[in-house]
Amino acid sequence: MKYIDEFRDGDTARLLAGLIHKEVSPDRNYRLMEFCGGHTHAIFRFGIVDLMPENVRFVHGPGCPVCVLPAGRIEAAIRLAESSDIILCTYADLMRVPAGKKDSLHKARARGADIRMIYSATDALAIAQANPERQVVFFAIGFETTTPPTAAVIRIAAAMALTNFTVFCNHVLTPPAMAHILASGEASIDGILGPSHVSTIIGSQAYADCCAQYRMPLVIAGFEPVDVIQSTLLLIRQINEGIHRVENQYTRAVSASGNRKAKALMDEIFELRPRFEWRGLGELPDSALAIRHTYAAFDAEKRFHMAPVTTTDIKGCICPAVLRGVSNPDECKLFGTVCTPEEPKGACMVSSEGACAAYYSYGRFRAEVTS
Amino acid sequence: MNNPDFKHGVIEMAHGSGGRTSATLIESLFVRHFDNPLLQQGNDQAAFAVTSGRMVITTDAHVVSPLFFPGGDIGSLSVHGTINDVAMAGAQPLYLSAAFILEEGFPLAELERIVISMARASRETGIPVVTGDTKVVERGKGDGVFITTTGIGVIPDGIHISGHLARPGDAIILSGYIGDHGTAILSSREGLEFGTTITSDSAALHTLVAAMIEVAPDIRCLRDPTRGGLATTLNELARQSGVGMHIEEAAIPLRAEVRGACELLGLDPLYMANEGKLVCIVPQQSAGRLLARMHHHPLARQAAIIGHVTSDERNLVVMQTGFGGMRVVDWLAGEQLPRIC
Amino acid sequence: MCLAVPARVEALDEATAMAVVSLDGIRKEVSTQLLEQVAIGDYVLIHVGFALERIDPVEAAKTLALFAELRAMDGNA
Incomplete structure (x- = not known):
């Protein structure tokens, strides 16, 4: 597979890892x-940790859309789906994420709610067209990568003057979350591997202010293992030189200004929400998007007068600390005992890119396997 | 009584009532296509002579969406799947039974298509459907058609194949490309449609098994990696036998297209379903001979040794990745769903 | 986050802003409405049924040349 296999080459990875071993300073x-x-x-999937020197540690961040979505938003969607005769469409990733009281979309569907998994935002639109007598709500989640497709379908729905299609918007923004983590300082990190496909949309410049303000080295890194290792090397070089700048390793897909057309489309459909709650990070100002007044007809929160729902966190679950980079999954008392991928208690155990699920699937026995 | 209208008609409650409408459906559809002496007798059961040796029985409920997919349909699948479950004991399958649960309103044309496909699979494999049953449920209480098939077979003397017999050091053989069935099903699933030339690998494996036990009667375990894929089957065998497994990603036969589909949808081919593959665990000294024999069978041309059984109290399946790292290949949590993140 | 895979553009329909892309023989219809320009033969990143961006072949080649250099140096060592 072009542009995939080249970046999964084990020999290249080992050579780059060799440079990392050579260049790290042993006393830090x-x-x-x-x-x-x-x-x-x-x-985890490629075993990159095994190639790193012991003094290079990866700290997991909050960039998992289903992990940072507060349980209350899922609970609100479930209530909507169960209280009226609507079709709720969502990406499959969200189905098993715990809402309040051991609930999930998956369980709500089992109880009879009409919840449908979709692959593309356009599928929700197609379902609305195929069911003109019913209201179809698209439960939209994701960072800047996933936002432009949602914007695109809202614009199409407006052009078609659809009256049975709305979006429950939960799109969030990366730079404010990053700024929040750096401002708190509790994760005590030396550098950041920056987002791949979020950066494809928003561009590498989007992190400039944040990096400058907190004097933080940042390398935008592709998602393939060789990308990650090369970016780690670039980050270590910045740290060794005592400099901090936004560097772009993922040049084949990320430019300085990003995708202008996608950004313009987002700007046309969405506006900043004054405040939005993130699981783990709490309420952050200007960190999420809401549908603009011009497109209010497509805003599920307005059409169905959806009230905010608050839920209490699961007792003992340290997802919030994991999402802030403060704790590792295996420090959680629930990890691997009451909280497993089969019966997730916290959101980080659900998504295959949640830190807890990654630890569980790939990391749980890593030490024993390699010993 | 007229025959049902197989062009435009649909299943009605009366088709399952046990009355004359039921009888006509059975005669004009099931008995006609499954056509064999035992079924022709028209009894509620089939009587046959018991052969010597150990007998096996297995049953399998088939629900599949969509009902028709590239390379097969629920009918052929329900024949192959049950024959394979019999064969995985090292047995020669003898007879099948089939129970149909039909939803009111289901088009008779589709039902006929399924039954013809099932009959063809039965004829091609030489395993007749000798008894059956049909019930109809109200519209909305079924998903078109569900088919449960039961299979009976006999194990040749001297053959002892079971999931608990794997021993450290044994070779793990896989009979061919993984993930074809899962990919074919996904490609035709509503909302996910993608273009591919991949077809389901749905096939009956009993002749392959017969050839295998002929050259390697010491085979310890056989299992077909259906739902949950290769990863799930290896974990089942490891737990049943109280051993671990070590496999090499590079040795696992995988078509480029299946890999492409998995990358696109965020799925792992190790968990993709197969309907015409088997995993075999055999002592090392027989592995080479067995593999050579498998390569001569049309259903195992790409058979490969993908790893070996290890001694491991935690019953872990670990994989050396193509990239060079090691990872645990775990049980599947929940169902494998396409992901966006 | 944000699974996006590179696939080759095989066919384009400018009127509907749709394209057929292929990834090792898998063909999928995707929307191209987020792209300013796209041509048959381009590789684009696919995410939730949309092409997010074109892969820049020149930049990709630069990165790969660096890796090749690294391997060559290792071969001489």
Whole structure:
């Protein structure tokens, strides 16, 4: 597969890892946050940790869309789906994420709610067209990568003057979350592996202010294992030189200004939400998107007068600390005992790129396997 | 009584009532196509002579969406699947039974198509459907058609194949490309449609098994990696036998297209379903001879040794990745769903 | 986050802003409405049924040349 296989070459990976071993300073630690779950997934799936010197540690960040979605938003969607005769469409990733009281979309569907998994945002539109007598709500989640497709279908729905299609918008923004983590300083990190496909949309410049303000080295990294290792090397070089800048390893897909057309489309359909709650990070100002007033007819929160729902976190679950890069999954008392991929208690155990699921699937026995 | 209208008609409640409408459907559809002396007798059961040796019985409920997919349909699948479950004991399959649960309103044309496909699979494999049953459920209470097939077979003397017999050091053989069935099903599933030349690998494996036990009567385990894929089957065998497994990603036969589909949808080919493949665990000294024999069978041309059984109390399946790292190949949690992140 | 895979553009329909892309023989219809320009033969990143961006072949070649250099150096060592 072109542009995939070249970046999964084990020999290249080992050579780059060799340079890392040569260049790290033995008398310090390197705590590097991989912001995205995609990087977490690659680090575990390909065994990248095994290639790293002991003093290079990966700290997992909040870049997993289903992990940072607060349970209350899922609960709100479930209530909507169960209270009226609507069809709720969502990406499959969200189906098993725990809402409040041991509930999930999966369980709500089993109880009879009409919840449908879709692959593309356009599928939700197609379902609306095929069911003109019913209301269809698209439960939209994701960072800047997934937002333009949602914007695109809202614009199409407007052009077609559809009256039975709305979007429950939960799109969130990467730079504010990154700024929040750096401002708190509790993760005590030395550098950041920056997002791949989020950056494809928003461009590498989007992180400039944040990096400058917190004097933080950042390398935008592709999701393939060789990309991750090369970016780690670039990050270690910045740290060794005592410099901090936004560097772009993923040049084949990321430009300085990003995808202008996609950004313009997002801007046409969405506006900043003054505040939005993130699981783990709490309420962050200007960190999420809402549908603009011009397109209010397609806003499920407005059409169905959806009230905010608050839920209490699962007792003992340290997902919030994991999402802030403060704790590792295996420090959680629930990890691997009451919280497993089969019976997830916290969101990080659900998505295959959630830090807990990655630890469980690939990392749980890593030490024993390699010993 | 007229025959049902197989062009435009649909299943009605009366087709399952046990009355004359039921009888006509059975005669004009099932008995006509499955055509064999035992079924022709028209009893509620089939009587046959018991042969010597150990007998096996297995049953399998088939629900599949969509009902028709590239390379097969629920009918052929329900014949192959059950024959394979019999064959995985090292047995020669003898007879099948079939129970149909039909949903009111299901087009008779589609039902006929399924039954013809089932009859063809039965004829081609030489295993007759000798008894059956039909029930109809109200519209909305079924998904078109569900088919349960039961198979009976006999194990030749001296053959002892079971999931608990794997021993450290044994070779793990896989009979061919993984993930074809899962990919074919996904490609035709509503909302996911993608173009591919991949077809389901649905096939009956009893002749392959017969050839295998002829050259390697010491085979310890056989299992077909259906739902849950290769990863699930290896984990089942490891747990049943109280051993671990070590496999090499590079040795696992995988078509480029299946890999492409998995990359696109965020799926792992190790968990993709197969309907015409088997995993075989055999002592090392027989592995080479067995593999050579398998390569001569049309259903195992790409057979490969993909790893070996290890001694491991935790019953882990570990894989050396193509990239060079090691990872645990775990049980599948929930169902494998396409992901966007 | 954000699974996106590179696939080759095989056919384009400018009127509907749709394209057929292929990834090792798998063909999928995707929307091209987020792209400013796209041509048959381009590789594009596919995410939830949309092409997010074209892969820049020149930049990809630069990265790969660097890796090749690294391997050559290792071969001489």
